[in-house]
Amino acid sequence: MNSYTPFLAHFCSRRRNSGAIMLITLISMVLVMLSAMALIRSFETSQSMAGNLAFKRDLLNRAEQGATQAIALFDSGGALFDPDARLNNLPDHNYYASMLATNDRGIPGILLSGAGTRGTEDINDDDAGISIRYVIDRLCSESGEVTSSQCARSVDAGAGSAHESGKRAATYSPVYRISVRASGPRNTQVFLQTTIKR
Template sequence: MPSQALKNRQKGLVLLISLIVLVVMTLAAIALVRSMIGSNQIANNLALRQGTTAAADIALEKARFWLVDRSQVAPTELNSASDNNGYSPTNTANPIAGNAWAGGINWVWANPQTGNAPLAQARRNEALNANGYRAAYFIQRSCSTAGQKTPNRSACDLQKMSPNEPEGNSEYQMIYKITVRIEGPKDTVTFYQATLF
């Protein structure tokens, strides 16, 4: 049978071990909570990114639709600016200033409703889509001057349609740049750019 002194020592040792286990469990619980907070932040960031990408994709498609329609129906309209449609026949150096449009850029809101007609800058409230995003766009032709351009040597950036074709037989296509600005929840602002030819 163990002596009385040995029993007292064992009780103190059990208390010390249980305190150490309690501290370890507390640290594990804190780490778990921090991990869950980090996971929630990552999921939130991914959701915001997907929302802005979806809104930008719709705006790019609406701008592309207008550009293709004008190039087929009335190609001469692409020789001059169309402020109501967010179009410039010249390549502005940079349409972005910080997280806003640069001064003098005639951008338009992408209409979140059915149809491809853009909304004027003053119609901000109508540009809000069902997910809480607003998309605005600006289309630029990659030319240094306005007016009608010939496909070759026209002070424009051109895309060769058949890369393997000899220079004399080649056809060239105008290059257009579409810049999209997305305003999202929590005052987020994101820009996207696409090049079309």
């Protein structure tokens, strides 16, 4: 009877150890699976963020096309080349002779809502799902003639050369704000704003 007792004790001890090892192994496997799931989620999130950043960077480059198109309206042959044409609104070219109402970030509300801007002036890339729209407003409180009390103006100080007896008189140019909205995939939007004087 004494010879069977150690064998029985060893067998029972071994069965208890196998159960504990199995439990520890299962818990370890669950922890590894949870870690793997967290790693996959983290990777997907960072990949999505990198994709959105790439879209925004691309949209910023595309928004510059809208600004270039708007500035071209002031060049020879453009709808805003003649200073008299700039005295009143030209909604067909998304131009407003007085300053537009803006949100707290300085973006004109008309550009945010899309009301009052012409769709034909848009730059669309249907393959990439990108739409670019711009609006130009003169930084004056009212339309009509440019006056110092109503308009923001840029001073062009006259400069004389060594051969001239005096300096030229300073001239004042009205300031125009060009705001561009570029919309792309994944509801990505970029706003670009610049001012020019003419």
